[in-house]
Amino acid sequence: MKFLEKILSCWKFPIKHKLSRKSKSKPISRFPLLNLPRVVLLECIENLDVLEIIIFSLLSERTKSIAKLIPLNLLDIHITSEGDPQIWFKLPNLPGLDWVIDYNKQYESSVYPAFRSSLNGPKAVNFLILHDNGNVIDDVKQMVEHICEVFRSQISDIVIFDESFIEWIIKFQPTIGHVRIREDVISSVETMERILKSIKVTEFFGLEPLTIDKKFKTTEPILSRFIVIFSSFWVTLPSILNGTNSIIRLYDSKLTTKDISTILNEWQMGTKLRNLKYLEIEFVPIQVNTSYYEILEDLDWTDYDENDGRPRTVEIDDDWIITLPMEYSPLNLIRSDGMIGSIVDIGSKWFGEVRKTRISFVVWSKQS
Amino acid sequence: MSSTEQGTSSAAPAEPTTAPESAAAPEVPESFYYVHGKDKVVHKVSAGALQHSALIHGMISNLGYTEEQAKANPFPFENIDGDILQMVVDWCNQHKGKPTPPEDTNLPKQKEKLFDLVLAVNYLEIKELLTYCCKQVAMMVKGKSPEEIREIWMIPTDAEDEAAEKEAKKRAGKEAAGETAAAAGDAK
Numbered sequence: 286m287k288f289l290e291k292i293l294s295c296w297k298f299p300i301k302h303k304l305s306r307k308s309k310s311k312p313i314s315r316f317p318l319l320n321l322p323r324v325v326l327l328e329c330i331e332n333l334d335v336l337e338i339i340i341f342s343l344l345s346e347r348t349k350s351i352a353k354l355i356p357l358n359l360l361d362i363h364i365t366s367e368g369d370p371q372i373w374f375k376l377p378n379l380p381g382l383d384w385v386i387d388y389n390k391q392y393e394s395s396v397y398p399a400f401r402s403s404l405n406g407p408k409a410v411n412f413l414i415l416h417d418n419g420n421v422i423d424d425v426k427q428m429v430e431h432i433c434e435v436f437r438s439q440i441s442d443i444v445i446f447d448e449s450f451i452e453w454i455i456k457f458q459p460t461i462g463h464v465r466i467r468e469d470v471i472s473s474v475e476t477m478e479r480i481l482k483s484i485k486v487t488e489f490f491g492l493e494p495l496t497i498d499k500k501f502k503t504t505e506p507i508l509s510r511f512i513v514i515f516s517s518f519w520v521t522l523p524s525i526l527n528g529t530n531s532i533i534r535l536y537d538s539k540l541t542t543k544d545i546s547t548i549l550n551e552w553q554m555g556t557k558l559r560n561l562k563y564l565e566i567e568f569v570p571i572q573v574n575t576s577y578y579e580i581l582e583d584l585d586w587t588d589y590d591e592n593d594g595r596p597r598t599v600e601i602d603d604d605w606i607i608t609l610p611m612e613y614s615p616l617n618l619i620r621s622d623g624m625i626g627s628i629v630d631i632g633s634k635w636f637g638e639v640r641k642t643r644i645s646f647v648v649w650s651k652q653s
Numbered sequence: 654m655s656s657t658e659q660g661t662s663s664a665a666p667a668e669p670t671t672a673p674e675s676a677a678a679p680e681v682p683e684s685f686y687y688v689h690g691k692d693k694v695v696h697k698v699s700a701g702a703l704q705h706s707a708l709i710h711g712m713i714s715n716l717g718y719t720e721e722q723a724k725a726n727p728f729p730f731e732n733i734d735g736d737i738l739q740m741v742v743d744w745c746n747q748h749k750g751k752p753t754p755p756e757d758t759n760l761p762k763q764k765e766k767l768f769d770l771v772l773a774v775n776y777l778e779i780k781e782l783l784t785y786c787c788k789q790v791a792m793m794v795k796g797k798s799p800e801e802i803r804e805i806w807m808i809p810t811d812a813e814d815e816a817a818e819k820e821a822k823k824r825a826g827k828e829a830a831g832e833t834a835a836a837a838g839d840a841k
Contacts (some may be wrong), residue, residue, distance in 0.1 A: 324775075
């Protein structure tokens, strides 16, 4: 419970101050909770909300072991840093309600801890706001470890906004659903290799721009169902072809027009990328004007049908839908099992002095 | 509210003042039972009100007392303070034959009393009242800081727990040593 002491340290002064003022006028009325029979004690604790149970569990080893007996599993635990460092989670019986532990330092220390609620349409969010006392990264890690232990739950999603989270997650929970790594968190090839080898990301792997040695390459597949990689110079053709990804979005890729043609050809033959639903690659072709033809020249494509029923969106999950460009007349590749792959967009844009080309390819079937 | 009378368990109890039956309801003779707490004050309670208590209801069902036998043999609950038993009896009477509301605002506000009430209600197995009590206990710490919760619920720190455990071990060791010495003395 050492870390609680640190968390509490920011609360102690104002709380003691408040209590000492209270105690002069009226002694606090007390209730020896831990002397209750165990069944009754648990019923009392079950009447607390989940943030209160967390606070209770942090009071001592004994309260922690009591809280662990509450049959409550948390869902969708995710660590993020949209502004403040935050830990989010849900309860299975309250899908429209999010619970958040938020660390900030924008108020006077006497304000902490604070409880807040907010309504956003049909969804509600309950916040426990704690003081960011300068050691917030460790506080977040320890709080997550504590929550996962007490509620027998797993982290489902992490936004890595500090490099130290990488070794921590490898040690604490190396298999995880969603990982997004913020810009420039990875600063070395060693760290990059460590992530690729030691973290198994099952659903979503997102990597924002990074500055590492441009010679670094990988031929190993990236295992997640959905990958979105900025600065994807290190992702090679074998890495893509040997993967089982459903959705691939690569930006600043070093793949060539020939590589992209190979990917589409292998997909059409049915030998690779059997799970592919959507592919988007941004690359810098040697010859912009001929890149389109270079991609298509070895492919067995058919002309589009205006009313072919191709999808207008690609659904990643409940909260994330990609809208596809519809103004472009696609070319279709048809696989032997009837699946259709449509090149729904290909175009170039200037980014400074570099002209980048982007190709979007969606897989669908007339039955769907 | 049941009326009560000071005295021993054999003292004649006063008549209850339970809510009268509806005029439209058929007249069914109601049986009454008698309970007393630590203070020996006997409370006369209808079987209907006592149905809230699984413990007493089980006792009644097993005993098959007549009115006279019940009067002569009040159920003794020596582990429950008189005022707490009074609260329980009042609650049972107020909620006799009625659906229990989601909240109960009549529970004691003093935390010490609530603690005794929770223990009594748990012992008497009055499920609905226990549920209210547990909600009330949880409400005590609504919006409170960790240190306030620790204070209100008298939760020791790890260091205090460790010290208490050491002390308990030490005491148990001394008691065991004392018993061994006494046994050795007896053997001589």
